[in-house]
Amino acid sequence: MRVLGTAAGGGFPQWNCACSNCRSVRDGDKALKPLLQSSLAVSANEKDWYLINAGPDVHKQIESFAALHPGPGIRETPLAGVILTDAELDHTIGLLSLREGSCLTIYGTETVRRCLQSAFPVFPMLKNYCSWEWQTLHPDFRQQAGTLGEGTIIVETIPVSSKPPLYAKSSKGGESPEDLWEAGLVLHNESSGKCLAYFPTLLSITPAIEACLEKADILMVDGTFWSEDELVKMGATERDARSMGHLPISGPSGIAEKLASYPAERKILIHINNSNPILKKDSIERDALEQYGFEIAYDGMEVEV
Template sequence: MRVLGTAAGGGFPQWNCTCPNCHDVRKGNKALRPLLQSSLAISANEKDWYLINAGPDVPKQIESFASLHPGPGIRETPLAGVILTDAELDHTIGLLSLREGSCLTIYGTEIVKKCMQSSFPVLPMLKNYCSWEWQPLSPDFRQRVGPLGEEAIIVETVPVSRKPPLYTQANKEDDSPEDYWEVGLVLHNESSGRCLAYFPTLERISPAIEACLQKADILMVDGTFWSEHELVEMGATGRSARSMGHLPISGQSGVAEKLALYPAERKIMIHINNSNPILRKGSMERDTLERLGFEIAYDGMEVEV
């Protein structure tokens, strides 16, 4: 299974952001470079590719990976579908950019499907441009992704959070307290027996999540914020990392402390916010992680599972 990835959570520099990282990118600091929104492209056969999440940078991401280029036929594309971990705008708005494809399979939980038919009606909009098919994701069963009769990827769905997107806050009448809005994925290579755990958001590490992280050969895990009060100290917001649904990397019971105990051969920080000092090459925070054996995701990163 081949995995192509992009790294950031914040896609910096943002035009209205005054954090040190964004400021230094604009000033041409070579220790920093703008990154695209966090996403993966996966394939079991090098022919049929699936995006995990589709953010606003989808056109750039497709253009940057030759394996995703369209053709040779008119409207022919190697992109077979999109797997969604939640309904957040930075993970779903790119579906509108994929409307020129002839057919698209979208995988997600039922609450995400419901949301994209109402609060953010992407699915009704797409039907006038291309055909699409919805395939459900559920913790109760593993989903096979790939053409029948060929090597496939097995997707294991893991509940992460009941926190809905902000844009749904005004329309909660259909919301159920049992609904998980955010999930993580364990991607199993049917042929090799190896697996990759992909958790772009983590508000806590539940026993179910811990079991997945313990068994995975490669971890790609939420590295959004370095510290609990990162944005508060910058004056950007009054909300802490955990209140926004993200465990910080540092500190007691932070992501780094937890992941250091797991046996995975590679541990990669993804979904990195523009404020996070690990984006700076040579920073104390980045050096600390690298000494502990962690990698910092970057645009164009490739892994084999």
């Protein structure tokens, strides 16, 4: 199974904040480079590809990878579907840009489907442009993406959070803790017997999540913020990392400490916010992570599972 990824997180426009790590980019610092929104393209047969989330950069991401280019027929595309981990704008707004591609299958939880019918009405907006099939992801059993055979990817859905996107929060409250707004995915390659765990957001490590991280051969895990109060110190927001739904990388019970004991072949930090110092190649924070065997995701990163 071939996996192609892009690395950045959502939230703030790339390289448009006031922290010292980002300010140097405007001065031509080659140690820092703007990244596209976090996403994956996955294929088990090099012919049928599935996007894991579709953000505002989806056209740039497709153009950057020849295997995703359309053709040779009219409206022919190697994209077979999109698998959504949540309904956040930075993971779903790209669906509007994919309206020219008909016959795509969209996968997501039932909570995400309802949201894309109402709070962010992507499907009503697109109904006159294309016909897409919806497949609901259930945490109770594994599902296949694609038809049986060499192109099949087995998807395991893991509950992460019942926290809705800000735009979907009800002013009256009433959100149900049973609503599965955010999920992690374990992608299984039955041919190799290996699997990849993909968690672009992670607030806590539940027993179910821990079991996935322990068995996965490759981990791609939330690396949004280095520290708990990263954005608060910048004056960008009053909310800390955890209140925004992300465990910080550093500190007691942070992502790095928790992932250190897992036996995965590769541990890759993804969904990295532009305020995070690990984006700077010569930073102390990045050097410390790399010495402990962590990798920092980058645009065009490829892995085999």
